[in-house]
Amino acid sequence: MDIILYNTLTRKKEVFKPIENNKAKIYTCGPTVYYYAHIGNLRAYLFMDNLRRVLKYNGYTLLHAMNITDVGHLVSDADEGEDKMMKAARRENKDPYEIAKFYTEKFLNDLQSLNIDKPEIICKATDHIKEMEEYVQGIIKNGYTYETENTIYFDTSKLDKYGVLSNIKIEDQKAGARVDFDKSKKNTTDFALWIKAPENHLMKWNTFWGKCYPGWHIECSAMSKKYLGEKFDIHTGGIDHIPIHHENEIAQSKGLTGKIPANYWMHCEFLLINGGKMAKSLNNLYTLKDLEDKGFSPLDYRMFNFSSHYRNKINFTFEAMESAKASLKRLKEGYKAHEQGTANIDNSVIEKYKEQFLQAINDDLNMPVAMSIVWEVVKNQNKSKQFAKLLKDFDSVLGLKIDEESKLEELPQEIIELIEQRKLARQNKDWSKSDELRDIIVSKGYTVKDSKDGMTVEK
Numbered sequence: 001m002d003i004i005l006y007n008t009l010t011r012k013k014e015v016f017k018p019i020e021n022n023k024a025k026i027y028t029c030g031p032t033v034y035y036y037a038h039i040g041n042l043r044a045y046l047f048m049d050n051l052r053r054v055l056k057y058n059g060y061t062l063l064h065a066m067n068i069t070d071v072g073h074l075v076s077d078a079d080e081g082e083d084k085m086m087k088a089a090r091r092e093n094k095d096p097y098e099i100a101k102f103y104t105e106k107f108l109n110d111l112q113s114l115n116i117d118k119p120e121i122i123c124k125a126t127d128h129i130k131e132m133e134e135y136v137q138g139i140i141k142n143g144y145t146y147e148t149e150n151t152i153y154f155d156t157s158k159l160d161k162y163g164v165l166s167n168i169k170i171e172d173q174k175a176g177a178r179v180d181f182d183k184s185k186k187n188t189t190d191f192a193l194w195i196k197a198p199e200n201h202l203m204k205w206n207t208f209w210g211k212c213y214p215g216w217h218i219e220c221s222a223m224s225k226k227y228l229g230e231k232f233d234i235h236t237g238g239i240d241h242i243p244i245h246h247e248n249e250i251a252q253s254k255g256l257t258g259k260i261p262a263n264y265w266m267h268c269e270f271l272l273i274n275g276g277k278m279a280k281s282l283n284n285l286y287t288l289k290d291l292e293d294k295g296f297s298p299l300d301y302r303m304f305n306f307s308s309h310y311r312n313k314i315n316f317t318f319e320a321m322e323s324a325k326a327s328l329k330r331l332k333e334g335y336k337a338h339e340q341g342t343a344n345i346d347n348s349v350i351e352k353y354k355e356q357f358l359q360a361i362n363d364d365l366n367m368p369v370a371m372s373i374v375w376e377v378v379k380n381q382n383k384s385k386q387f388a389k390l391l392k393d394f395d396s397v398l399g400l401k402i403d404e405e406s407k408l409e410e411l412p413q414e415i416i417e418l419i420e421q422r423k424l425a426r427q428n429k430d431w432s433k434s435d436e437l438r439d440i441i442v443s444k445g446y447t448v449k450d451s452k453d454g455m456t457v458e459k
Helices: 039-057 084-092 096-113 129-141 218-228 239-256 288-293 298-305 318-339 347-362 367-379 385-398 413-427 431-443
Strands: 004-007 012-015 023-028 061-068 121-124 145-147 151-154 191-196 205-207 210-214 232-238 262-268 271-273 314-316 447-451 454-458
Touching (some): 023 218, 039 262, 039 271, 039 288, 039 347, 039 385, 096 121, 121 218, 129 145, 129 151, 129 218, 218 232, 218 239, 232 239, 239 262, 288 298, 298 314, 298 318, 314 318, 347 367, 347 385, 413 431, 431 447
Parallel strands (some): 061 121
């Protein structure tokens, strides 16, 4: 069955046709490791994971590279402001390499907590300065640059077309069009490739142009070329990468090789918070730890993301998270019920569900539709180990660990002991003691819910 992907480059869905049979080469724009990743950032990596799992489910082998930006990313994507790593170093009074190491580890831990299948290659910008330098020298040799006192710029007017992803018109972007435009640029769309480092700049290297550091965009072009070649299959990132970063990657590649580097460009939409944007000033930038502090697991957040297609905005609320948490619990319970079932299901029924699930995930990773098939299986009245096996097969795409029960041991020992005492009290029909123990558990910051399925205790 064909895999259909929406290609930002052509603005339409297309059948995925890899450059090499049964092998998919992918590049993903990774994090700038100057602070903790928030849940909006992490949505893009859950999308990346969905793509990986769908390709694997269809039998593809993967060669996937993702960068870690630990130098050269300015506060503004348009070559304005201060290097984010330098700003973080001053904020925390640490060496920028310490900052990068700390937040890289935190990011990779977040991927592990979300059960994200990591790319085969994770590459740091600071380990590839030589590759970037050689890439820039190639662009200079091909006549696509100009120099100012402290910057080598890419001249976007030299391209046959700049703005193939966002469809901007360079003739409308001439120098002086904005009050805050850098007067040293010829066009507003021109961007920095190589920058001379001031004396007090902490991250700089001896290069062909003196002590310098790279512009942000060059790292992705240099590393994708090194690990995937001049042409590869898929480039992913957030929708915010389209108008500047990914346009500039394409420009750089055309300036060096004459080619657009990827055949398919895929972008994940924004996460909204209560219908609006996330912002530090609004105090609504949540990390995975923030969610865990409120009683939600990382897999609850993973489940939440399946409620919307990756190309649609998704609105985060704690009510929606409660719903996702309850849904994941029901899914695990449904799997367990089938695992203990004895019904014999005709193979044609299994194959029908398999085909419907495959059609959904192969239609541009349509996870909401795929989940509707999953729920049909879960709710089937004929409880069968065959359905349990099918759900486990689906979970190789979902990544929800449906066969793993929530561990009581995750609760503090004190709370576990109170739960056991309360269970005993209820077995003895000592309702007064049961209520007393419930109140003690609640007073220690936990909720207690009794249902026909038993007692659940959560932070």
